[in-house]
Amino acid sequence: MERPIGMFDSGFGGLTVARAVIDLLPHEDLVYIGDTGRYPYGPRPQAEVREFARQLAWSLVKEHDVKALIVACNTASAAALDLLEAELPVPVIDVVAPGARALVRTTRSGKVGVIGTVGTIGSGAYGRAVAAAARVTGSEVQLTAAACPGFVEFVERGQTSGAEVTILAERLLAPVQQAGVDTLLLGCTHYPYLADVIGEVMGSDVRLVNSADETALVARAELEAADLLQVPGAASAEHRFLSSGDISWFADLGGRLLGPELRDAEQWHHD
Ligand code: DGL
16 A cells, blocks of 8 residues: 655635646645635634644545655644644655745846745745745845735635626735836735736736645655655555535536546544
C-alpha cells in the first residue's frame, strides 16, 4: 500500500492546490479534507484556527497514514504552520512561502500586492514571507496588503461571477489598485476561482499570481528529498475527498471546480 499525500483547507479553496498537485504528480495518491462544516476560517481567532488545523492534520496522519501534509489554506498556514511543523511526524508544506516567492519573481516594478482573509492579512505572515523572498533574490519590493472578507463565501456558494461579486471586488481591491501594484498575489486558495472578476477589476496591466503551482513544485522537491516519491506503476492513483459539511454539495461543486477526479465525497468528523 502506497502512502498518500494529505491536504486540507477550510473548504473548496485548497482544490486549486490539489489540481496543481495532481497535474504535477499524477501517480501520487491524495486525501483531501475540506472543513466546509466550519468555514470560513478567515474571521476566526488564530487560536481556534490552530486547533482546527491540528485536528485535520492529525486525522490525516493517524487515519490515512499520509506521508506528507500540504496545508492548502493560507489562513491555517499563517496561524498554525509552526505548530504543525513541530508536532507532525511527516514533512509539512505550506502555501504562504511559495506564494511569496512567486510574487517576488513575477514583479517588474517591485510594487506588489497581496489579498487574503482577515486572519491571513492580520497575521503579518505575508509581510515576513515576502521580505524573506526578496532578501534571497536581492530585490526591492514594496508590499500592499488588503483583506477581502466575503470572497470565500461567494466561492463556497459556487458564485464566481456576476454583479454582486464584482461590486464587492471593486470595493475591496481599491487599496491595491491605488498603490499601483504591477503584480497581485491571490493569498487565499479560494481566490483563483474569482480570478476573472479580480483580473477585470485590476485591469490587464496587473499580473495575478497564486501559490498553487509553486506549492506543488515544493511538494515534489520535498518528497524527492525524503525519497518518498511514488514511482509510476500499473495502478492508477487514488484521490479521496472528505468534507465536514454536506458531502453531496462537496462532490457537486467540488467536481465542477476541480475536475473529474472529484466524483464522490466522504464524511469527515472531528473529535
Ligand atoms: N482557502 C482559505 C485560505 O487560503 C480560506 C480561509 C477561509 O475559510 O476563510 O485562507
